[in-house]
Amino acid sequence: MGAAPHARRGGAARTPTGPQRGRGATRLIALHDVSVHFGAVHALRGVTLHIAPGESVALIGGNGCGKSTLLRAVHGLIATSAGQLQAPPRAAQAMLFQRPWMLRTTVQRNIAIGLWLRGVPWADAKARALQALERVQLAPLAERSARGLSGGQQQRVALARAWAQRPQLLLLDEPTASLDPHAKHEVEALMQEFTGAPAETGAAPLTMVFASHNLGQVKRLARRVVYLEQGRVLADLPVQDFFNRDVLRAVSREADLFLKGELL
Ligand SMILES: Nc1ncnc2c1ncn2[C@@H]1O[C@H](COP(=O)(O)OP(=O)(O)OP(=O)(O)O)[C@@H](O)[C@H]1O
Incomplete structure (x- = not known):
């Protein structure tokens, strides 16, 4: 992607990665003993985690357990307090939030502006924006005001905007939490489609990390x-091991209790 690396932030080392080899495995994201403190609140405590290109990873846990903080730290939105964090440069990542943010302009321009800001000539940016809208079946709404769309449509525009940027890494923070079942299904189908195939022929497979409270969604979309x-x-x-109570209980009694509570 040739993008500028993240600046080093906070007290921890943060270095950009392309896929790297380490301990025999390829890694796109590597956290080693990462902590994040917000004053007295310890949002992340000594997190070590490696994610390889093409993986689809769900982050789960109760409210306030640190899912958003982890995603935001990987995206470079917040500083880590300790440890080492390696991730692709932010220009090689896209992040979606529970409530999509839309610029006060048309649907197509919402996508094209992001590309243009990354150096794509305006005519090409508009053409790529339209292609991306076709991919999420929203091309007929290209000239509509983005803020006038439904929540589900806006989230699909946000996915199109992400896809148009051809990221290596897609981070999603509870992307369907505020959607009705139909819109949730449409967004999930796109998430599945985007991670099932490379963003473009010959490109590295897309890596997806998402936070979710929806265990059905986790089963449908995550491999880990x-x-x-x-x-x-x-x-x-x-x-499959996480949802096998015998395996989970042997790994973590707390995680098993959480799952038991969620399945009640
Ligand atoms: N900017 C902030 N300032 C202060 N505390 C914060 C900030 N962001 C998060 N926290 C705290 O850090 C902890 C982890 O929060 P985080 O949002 O990462 O949890 P989460 O697992 O995403 O929760 P939820 O499922 O409710 O979205 C919480 O105690 C939260 O209150």
């Missing part, structure tokens, strides 16, 4: 589940 409690990673398992 990371369970957080009070800022610590207590379980990090392939999705």
Whole structure:
């Protein structure tokens, strides 16, 4: 992507990565003993986590366990307090939030402006924006005001905007939490489609990390589940192992109790 690396922030080392080799595995994201403090609040405590290109990883855990903080730290939106964090430069990442943010302009321009700001000539940016809208089946709404769309449509525009940027890494913070079941299904289908195939022919597979309170969604979209409690990673398992209570109980009693509570 040739983008500028993140500046080093806060008390911890933060270095940009492309896919790197380490301990025999390729890594796109590597956190080593990362902590994030907000004053007296310890949002992340000694998190060590490696994510390889093409993985689809769900972050789960109760309110305030640190999911958003982890995503925001990887995206470079907040400073880490200690430890080392390696991630692709922000220009190689896209992040979606529970409530999509839209510029006060048309749907197509919402996507094109982001590309233009990254150096894509305006005519090409508009053409790529339209392609991206076709991908999420919203091309007929290209000239509509983005803020006038429904929440589900806005989230699809946000996904199109992310996809148009051809990121290596897609971070999503509870992307369907405020959507009705139909819109949730449409957004999930796009998430699945984007991670199922490279963003463009010959490109590296897209890596997806998402926070969710929806265990059905986790089962449908994740290949791996990371369970957080009070800022610590207590379980990090392939999705089928996470939902196998015997395996989970052996790894973390706390994670098993959480799952039991959620399944009641
Ligand atoms: N900017 C901030 N300033 C102070 N405290 C913060 C800030 N952001 C997060 N926190 C605190 O850090 C902890 C972790 O919050 P975080 O938002 O990462 O949790 P979460 O797992 O995403 O929660 P939820 O599921 O409710 O969205 C919480 O105690 C939260 O109150």
